[in-house]
Amino acid sequence: MSEEMEVGCARPTGGPVGESIETASEHPPATKKEEPSMIQVGKKAPDFAAPAYQNGKFISVKLSEYLGKWVVLCFYPGDFTFV
Amino acid sequence: MEFQKLGVEILSMSIDSVFVHKMWNDNELSKMVQGGVLFPMLSDAGGRVGKVFGVFDEDAGVETRGRFIIDPDGVVQGYEVLTPAVGRNVEESLRQIQALQLVRNSKGTEATPSGWKPGKTTLKPGPDLVGKVWEVWKTEMAFD
Known part of the structure; x- marks a missing residue:
């Protein structure tokens, strides 16, 4: 399901699937504006791909690979924090 | 787990x-x-x-x-x-x-009211339940 990744010096990162980086950087937010969240109950979760650590391996995870399963996606502020 | x-x-x-x-x-x-x-x-x-x-x-x-x-x-x-x-x-x-x-x-035939936990009563939404929820669900059930 998830493929193992080569580890280099650059810190790998992921992002939303289907959104090109060019479009994002073409419009740097001059003033910070409230962007509407795309999340709504009853609507599809936006797909994304991201590097991950699991069981001693560095892998790449894509949300759409989990179709057919229930998923709980948890965000948190940071590793080695307190809560 | x-x-x-x-x-x-x-x-x-x-x-x-x-x-x-x-x-x-x-x-x-x-x-x-x-x-x-x-x-x-x-x-x-x-x-x-x-x-x-x-x-x-x-x-x-x-x-x-x-x-x-x-x-x-x-x-x-x-x-x-x-x-x-x-x-x-x-x-x-x-x-x-x-x-x-x-x-x-249940393919939408059942709903879980406030305070529902596994094993507790579910609701069966439909014409017969309109105005009758008070008969099958009590407010105390939200807290037990």
Whole structure:
């Protein structure tokens, strides 16, 4: 399901699937504006791909690979924090 | 693990790199949970995924405690976002998943009223229930 990744010096990162980086950087937010969240109950979760650590391996995870399963996606502020 | 019994996959995500995830798992989390964390710990350096989910705090540069329940069709069925200093209630997440699974398996013929837990009465929405919920569901049931 998830493929193992080569580890280099650059810190790998992921992002939303289907959104090109060019479009994002073409419009740097001059003033910070409230962007509407795309999340709504009853609507599809936006797909994304991201590097991950699991069981001693560095892998790449894509949300759409989990179709057919229930998923709980948890965000948190940071590793080695307190809560 | 409780989530595994319900057939649920866990994914965690923060702005830390996968290298920091490894260190955190190996040096701290594995002392809290035997064998360490089994689910994938995802890295969202830059917060681009968090932004799309509405949980990236640009001022702090980190992601707030967002928890999203996604069904087998990839549809968001529930979410909760908490401020960093307040931890989640795992029991409540499990309860919500059990409720969502019951509703899904009933193909919409059953609904779980306020305070529902596994084993408690569900409601069967339909013309006969209109105006009659008070007969089958009491407010005390929200608290027991």
